[in-house]
Amino acid sequence: MLYWQGERCVVSMMFDPERAEIRFGCGLSPRLAPAGSTSEMLARLKGPDEAARRFEIPRLPSIRKQALKFADARDAYFHAETKADRQAGKKRYKVHTRAMRQASIGWFGQTLLRRVHGEDGMRERLTAFWADHFTAVGRDEITRMAHPIYIEEAIRPYVSGRFIDMLREVTTHPLMLVYLDQNSSIGPNSSAARNRKKNKKKKSGLNENLARELLELHTLGVKGPYTQQDVRQLAELLTGLHFSIRDGVTFKPNLAEPGAETILGTIYGGDTPKMSDINALLFDLAVHPVTAAHLSRKLAVHFISDTPDPALIEAMTKRYLETASDLHAVYEVMLNHPSAWDFSNRNVKQPLDFVSSTLRALDIAPDHPALTKPSRLLGTFFGPMTLMGQAWGQAPGPDGWPEADEQWITPQRLAARLQWAMSVPYKLRRVLPHPREFVEVALGRDAPEAVRFAAGAAESRTEGVGLILASPAFQRM
Amino acid sequence: MTTRKQSRRSFLSNGLALGCSLAASPLLTPVTFASAPWENRLVVIILRGGMDGLDVVRPYGAREFAALRTGSGKDVLDLDGYFALHPSLARLMPLWQAGDLGFVHAVSTPYRDKRSHFDGQDILQAGIGLSAEGRVRDGWLNRLLQNVPEAEAETAYAIGRADMLLTRGKARISEWSPDAGLTLTPQAELLLEQIMHDDPLFRDAAMEAIMLSGFEAEMAGEAQPTDSAEMMDAMKGTMRGVRKGNRPESIAGFAADRLRGDTRIAAFSLSGFDTHTNQTKTLPKALDQLQTAILTLKQGLGPVWDKTAVVAMTEFGRTARLNGSAGTDHGTAGAMLLAGGAIRGGRVVTDWPGLSEADLYMRRDLLPTRDLRAHTGWMLRQLFGLDSHLLETTVFPDLDMGSNPGLIL
Numbered sequence: 013m014l015y016w017q018g019e020r021c022v023v024s025m026m027f028d029p030e031r032a033e034i035r036f037g038c039g040l041s042p043r044l045a046p047a048g049s050t051s052e053m054l055a056r057l058k059g060p061d062e063a064a065r066r067f068e069i070p071r072l073p074s075i076r077k078q079a080l081k082f083a084d085a086r087d088a089y090f091h092a093e094t095k096a097d098r099q100a101g102k103k104r105y106k107v108h109t110r111a112m113r114q115a116s117i118g119w120f121g122q123t124l125l126r127r128v129h130g131e132d133g134m135r136e137r138l139t140a141f142w143a144d145h146f147t148a149v150g151r152d153e154i155t156r157m158a159h160p161i162y163i164e165e166a167i168r169p170y171v172s173g174r175f176i177d178m179l180r181e182v183t184t185h186p187l188m189l190v191y192l193d194q195n196s197s198i199g200p201n202s203s204a205a206r207n208r209k210k211n212k213k214k215k216s217g218l219n220e221n222l223a224r225e226l227l228e229l230h231t232l233g234v235k236g237p238y239t240q241q242d243v244r245q246l247a248e249l250l251t252g253l254h255f256s257i258r259d260g261v262t263f264k265p266n267l268a269e270p271g272a273e274t275i276l277g278t279i280y281g282g283d284t285p286k287m288s289d290i291n292a293l294l295f296d297l298a299v300h301p302v303t304a305a306h307l308s309r310k311l312a313v314h315f316i317s318d319t320p321d322p323a324l325i326e327a328m329t330k331r332y333l334e335t336a337s338d339l340h341a342v343y344e345v346m347l348n349h350p351s352a353w354d355f356s357n358r359n360v361k362q363p364l365d366f367v368s369s370t371l372r373a374l375d376i377a378p379d380h381p382a383l384t385k386p387s388r389l390l391g392t393f394f395g396p397m398t399l400m401g402q403a404w405g406q407a408p409g410p411d412g413w414p415e416a417d418e419q420w421i422t423p424q425r426l427a428a429r430l431q432w433a434m435s436v437p438y439k440l441r442r443v444l445p446h447p448r449e450f451v452e453v454a455l456g457r458d459a460p461e462a463v464r465f466a467a468g469a470a471e472s473r474t475e476g477v478g479l480i481l482a483s484p485a486f487q488r489m
Numbered sequence: 490m491t492t493r494k495q496s497r498r499s500f501l502s503n504g505l506a507l508g509c510s511l512a513a514s515p516l517l518t519p520v521t522f523a524s525a526p527w528e529n530r531l532v533v534i535i536l537r538g539g540m541d542g543l544d545v546v547r548p549y550g551a552r553e554f555a556a557l558r559t560g561s562g563k564d565v566l567d568l569d570g571y572f573a574l575h576p577s578l579a580r581l582m583p584l585w586q587a588g589d590l591g592f593v594h595a596v597s598t599p600y601r602d603k604r605s606h607f608d609g610q611d612i613l614q615a616g617i618g619l620s621a622e623g624r625v626r627d628g629w630l631n632r633l634l635q636n637v638p639e640a641e642a643e644t645a646y647a648i649g650r651a652d653m654l655l656t657r658g659k660a661r662i663s664e665w666s667p668d669a670g671l672t673l674t675p676q677a678e679l680l681l682e683q684i685m686h687d688d689p690l691f692r693d694a695a696m697e698a699i700m701l702s703g704f705e706a707e708m709a710g711e712a713q714p715t716d717s718a719e720m721m722d723a724m725k726g727t728m729r730g731v732r733k734g735n736r737p738e739s740i741a742g743f744a745a746d747r748l749r750g751d752t753r754i755a756a757f758s759l760s761g762f763d764t765h766t767n768q769t770k771t772l773p774k775a776l777d778q779l780q781t782a783i784l785t786l787k788q789g790l791g792p793v794w795d796k797t798a799v800v801a802m803t804e805f806g807r808t809a810r811l812n813g814s815a816g817t818d819h820g821t822a823g824a825m826l827l828a829g830g831a832i833r834g835g836r837v838v839t840d841w842p843g844l845s846e847a848d849l850y851m852r853r854d855l856l857p858t859r860d861l862r863a864h865t866g867w868m869l870r871q872l873f874g875l876d877s878h879l880l881e882t883t884v885f886p887d888l889d890m891g892s893n894p895g896l897i898l
Binding site: 427434460479487 | 605607624626650652654657663664665666669670671672673674676677680681683684685686687688690691694695697698701702814
């Protein structure tokens with residue numbers, strides 16, 4: 013809040029329920045009340061995951077059968093020997109592809125619905141944050157669809173727990189093993205490699221991809237104190253981790269490089285490679301002071317501002333280390349720090365935040381066809397979000413979506429936001445709220461005078477609502 | 490450049506009509522554009538899916554060709570007695586005769602063996618060798634601009650909706666898709682300016698978007714809507730616009746418009762080259778887009794065509810033999826297409842490896858005899874006067890450019 017104190021304009025840096033919902037949650041709703049205090053926000057995070065219960069996204073075991081059938085159909089089609097087999101295979105493959113695609117786009121709808129109708133917006137935001145921190149994108153038809161499942165299994169249950177637990181889940185999740193090529197990494201002196209050499213089979217060897225990203229992106233950060241030698245040694249330590257659609261994730265000693273590895277000066281493992289050596293390394297990385305600072309900074313940049321207060325990062329880092337990576341304790345420090353409530357320098361909403369906060373402000377019903385029918389979901393949300401620069405679930409690289417505001421507000425991407433704001437609300441709700449009322453719902457008490465004026469001066473409800481959504485006041489958080 | 494002036498004027502005059510304070514208008518600040526770093530123009534076209542170089546530039550003079558590609562020998566557009574052009578590119582023959590069209594054959598990126606589109610495109614657009622895989626997160630065109638101190642956002646344009654690694658990175662590159670057009674009534678445009686007035690990031694981007702939106706409407710001869718009812722009609726037409734904006738005419742037309750002004754580099758991608766089945770039906774569609782894009786560029790560029798080099802490249806070639814469904818599968822070496830008045834055309838540049846079974850890479854694909862980054866590097870060096878060291882270490886890490894293939898006049 014800005015107010016005048018004598019002749020000085022003063023910024024109030026205190027908790028405010030509306031601001032909390034805009035900055036740390038999924039935006040204001042005309043129906044759902046924001047939390048009344050930081051402790052209520054923190055309590056909601058610790059409570060049961062109501063939104064996930066109400067808007068379900070399956071976990072891997074429940075769709076395993078379907079995935080296996082799909083894999084069989086694909087193999088039958090690709091390896092068909094006669095023309096008739098090929099044609100029949102193609103038909104079956106198409107049916108399965110379509111079914112999986114429709115299911116996957118439905119999970120995107122569930123993700124939106126959790127944001128529109130959930131009472132714990134911060135959990136949704138944290139889930140998106142950590143899913144982005146640990147970006148993993150499928151590489152073929154099957155694994156591409158696994159993205160929402162990956163989030164549901166490896167990210168969401170851990171967002172308010174300890175970072176070490178999330179790190180362990182993510183590093184051993186099938187999607188990550190496939191995405192960062194761990195599945196094709198074999199210890200050069202492993203028994204599998206020796207056999208292949210003996211049988212003059214195709215060359216295979218170490219792949220450093222997961223090892224590098226584990227250090228550079230997931231834990232220490234790009235400026236962290238590691239060398240190429242550490243990457244190489246870590247890649248050797250990780251050999252043995254393997255995923256197959258039939259066996260799931262297992263540790264296969266025959267793929268593992270024998271002998272101990274030295275990473276950041278510590279020796280891991282011995283003559284017999286085991287999964288517990290990898291776990292020991294992950295623990296050390298998770299509680300490393302450089303990891304603590306890297307993650308604290310990332311959280312502050314994402315939730316507060318592209319240029320966060322160094323004192324805030326320091327306080328978060330300290331708490332992280334004291335609690336051996338307890339994220340809930342770190343959030344508590346962030347929410348209770350004055351700079352969390354400084355609204356003079358606000359981040360731009362990413363397209364997912366922009367679209368879902370619009371739906372929340374418009375209070376679109378959970379059974380609305382645009383949120384439940386696959387073709388409508390694609391046309392109304394997924395397609396436009398792609399134009400805004402965010403093809404959901406398909407981040408451009410392992411470093412995820414950009415944080416810098418300028419990356420999102422380019423002429424082309426902003427045009428897509430504006431066009432959507434001006435045309436889609438009218439299609440979702442034939443009778444739109446009056447712009448003069450909607451400005452209060454969407455922006456709360458902070459609504460700037462210029463936006464209030466525009467809401468009243470627009471020629472139609474569509475245009476008035478569109479302008480409110482287009483305003484920087486709504487596009488920032 | 491006319492669209493820019495008009496839109497800026499209309500943005501302004503709307504403000505005047507409602508009596509906004511002139512002094513407060515950010516739009517009255519004179520906008521100056523620094524002079525561009527070079528005169529020459531470059532257009533990079535990324536062909537997605539793996540273009541079949543052996544079908545596009547057919548070595549019909551090779552003894553083995555007829556057996557590898559049954560049915561491809563009949564309709565021949567001879568280029569130089571050994572190579573012939575795919576008949577779907579017939580409209581480009583006048584450019585070949587004028588020396589404004591050329592090819593580089595039997596080239597590839599350093600990518601080998603796995604033949605995945607995903608990795609192949611990443612390596613093509615990152616401009617890296619295998620040793621740098623996973624370590625480079627920006628595109629070669631962006632790294633080039635990071636090293637041109639005079640470059641402004643306007644210097645390079647990424648056009649179209651497809652996300653391109655090629656232009657991603659620290660250097661600012663403009664992006665626009667002709668289908669991203671905004672449809673606003675004058676009243677909405679005015680109110681928009683007011684609500685964005687105090688936020689420069691949003692204000693400048695919105696102004697630019699409104700300016701650029703005028704382009705597609707102008708091309709199509711459409712008037713901007715004047716009231717809400719017309720706006721709703723226009724929005725219903727947006728989906729048509731999305732399809733139209735993706736057409737090569739729109740993309741290349743927009744590129745030419747920018748390149749006539751301060752822009753020096755434009756990049757876009759065309760897809761549809763993954764011809765696993767029935768290639769005689771599928772490849773012509775993709776090639777027609779490429780042909781249309783080049784002819785649209787030539788027409789739109791006018792006299793600037795003479796200073797322009799167009800290069801079209803793909804992630805890999807395709808198998809030498811046809812497969813069981815009259816298509817081809819992912820291969821290794823392929824062809825690169827060059828066009829423009831600045832290139833030395835009328836030639837197929839190649840260290841031709843031959844097509845006998847023993848000449849093929851892994852007995853299945855055309856053998857790559859040179860890294861396509863070397864040709865691209867030499868083009869950049871000659872067009873823009875860039876230093877070889879910069880090209881061999883930063884733009885294309887670990888590249889040995891070798892001898893000059895002389896692609897630029």
